Amino acid sequence: MSKTLRRATAALLLTGTAAALGLAAALQHEATVPRPADIGPQDLARAAALLRAHDPRRVPPGRLSTMALSGRDLEVLFNHGLHRWPGAAGRVDLQRAAIGVTLSAPVPPNPFGRWLNVTARWVQTERLPRLDSLHVGRLRVPVRLGQWVGLKLIERADLRKEWQLTAEVVLRVRLTPQRLLLAYAWRDDSAQRVLETLLPADEQQRLRAHAEHLSTLVAALAPAREAPLAQLLGPMFELAQQRSAAGGDAAAENRAAIVVLALFANGRDLGSVLPGTQGWPRAQRLRLLLAGRDDFPRHFLVSAVLVVGTSDALAQSIGLKKELADARSGSGFSFNDMAANLAGARFGAMALQAPAELQARVAPGVGDDDLMPAWVDLPQFMPEAEFVRRYGGVGAPRYQAMMAEIERRVGALRLFR
Structure with a gap:
């Protein structure tokens, strides 16, 4: 073996040893x-x-x-x-x-x-x-x-x-x-x-495509004043799937579809929150329903959009914050609303973690039973005093047991299995 080859071999061995020692110390x-x-x-x-x-x-x-x-x-x-x-x-x-x-x-x-x-x-x-x-x-x-x-x-x-x-x-x-x-x-x-850092140009273009698609879908439903959320969700995710297949980021496409739908369900559009988008097409007002109720789509979509833009824990906490406020203000704490929150949070998590799989499941069409777990038997409209008496308050064993049951039901939905 030549001297040069021996030196090169020794250098490689020393480098490898140093790297191994560095990893052993760092991890x-x-x-x-x-x-x-x-x-x-x-x-x-x-x-x-x-x-x-x-x-x-x-x-x-x-x-x-x-x-x-x-x-x-x-x-x-x-x-x-x-x-x-x-x-x-x-x-x-x-x-x-x-x-x-x-x-x-x-x-x-x-x-x-x-x-x-x-x-x-x-x-x-x-x-x-x-x-x-x-x-x-x-x-x-x-x-x-x-x-x-x-x-x-x-x-x-x-x-x-x-x-x-x-x-x-x-x-x-x-x-x-x-x-x-x-x-x-x-x-x-x-x-x-600040707005430019929050929403880069490619994200603005993506949101516009989904906003235009929603406007077209809603216009085709006229003169209807209400429609199931599932009826819009399938076509919106079909567009997300098409754009992903054309080279788009599947998770980013899912996020854009969810954001546009969440704003729409709450009676708003991108122009109300993002300067510079006021000239984009605006979908006509339409009352969205999930399991026959117009509040469930808002719970579901807001929780989903919070996950795709923030975290699952934050989305669940925001849902809890609203229910506690309802308990104090008069409408009462409702575990069925929490079920919609948790289902939306799971939907948002899958939109990021398995984006192509979610598109494949949603684009062909979904129904209410795919999105919302069984909820009729869940306690609702409980004033704060009743909520504390029956469940001990947030974090108490009875409350945790009920939340675990709701999470089990959400996990059993066909969409998430």
């Missing part, structure tokens, strides 16, 4: 963060209040504003951002002039470990926090390398516009054990730039 057999934090109704109310207070369309450009985020707020936002990484969970630790973040995410089967655990710490500066330390498993990563990798990940995830906008409007961050204080000032073009 671990247990998750540092065992499970995502539960998102409760109070978290949703808090998030909604924050969005209203700091909406760039409401805050004058140039005005110095401050947003206060608790550790819980940050943890909810962090875990919401991780929802597209199944099994991942995050934790936030606010400290005096510092903040720690821990991420645990499952990795494909390998000899080194099932979990990627990342721990990072930032310290306060005069303006924005600075990365102070970074560990991947037992491996300490140099800060400069961590910063470089972070920027590359931002580029790879196509988040450069979001990162640039954040860097421009955020003026300084202060860290205490109780909260993160973020001082910012929107610019003249901030509202438009």
Whole structure:
């Protein structure tokens, strides 16, 4: 064996050994963060209040504003951002002039470990926090390398516009054990730039195609004033299937169909929530029905759209928040509404996780029994006092048993088997 070949072989062996040692140090057999934090109704109310207070369309450009985020707020936002990484969970630790973040995410089967655990710490500066330390498993990563990798990940995830906008409007961050204080000032073009980052051009085109298709479908039903949700769902997913077969992203096509239908079921269109779409075709008003009721389509579709745009846990929590509000305001807590919520959440999850399979099942046509589980025997219209007396409140054993039964019924639907 020549000297050059021996050196090359030795270099390969050393590289392979170093890589194996690095993986052994980076991957671990247990998750540092065992499970995502539960998102409760109070978290949703808090998030909604924050969005209203700091909406760039409401805050004058140039005005110095401050947003206060608790550790819980940050943890909810962090875990919401991780929802597209199944099994991942995050934790936030606010400290005096510092903040720690821990991420645990499952990795494909390998000899080194099932979990990627990342721990990072930032310290306060005069303006924005600075990365102070970074560990991947037992491996300490140099800060400069961590910063470089972070920027590359931002580029790879196509988040450069979001990162640039954040860097421009955020003026300084202060860290205490109780909260993160973020001082910012929107610019003249901030509202438009936020909308552009939320809805890229290809997504706008996709939504328009589905909005136009819905308008055509509804026009063909005239002069009817009501129609089963299932009657529209099949043709909408047939379009999603056709566009996917032509090279489109199946999950993205499903998401667009669900968003357009959810807005329509709630008496709205894209123009009411997205500037620049006011000239798109608008479907005539039509009362949608599911299992003979006009409230079930709203529960089903809103939960589905929350899953395709957020997470299953968040969708279930929003459904629960509405039912608790109904219990207090007079219409009462209804487990049959929760059944529609859970069915919609399952539909939304399948739209992302098995998009082509869902298209194949829905496009030929579905019926009410495919979408909504048996619900007639489920308690409904319970005032808060009765709900607490009969089921012990949210999280109590009797409540959990009823929810488990509803989930069993949803799982038994033909569409989800």
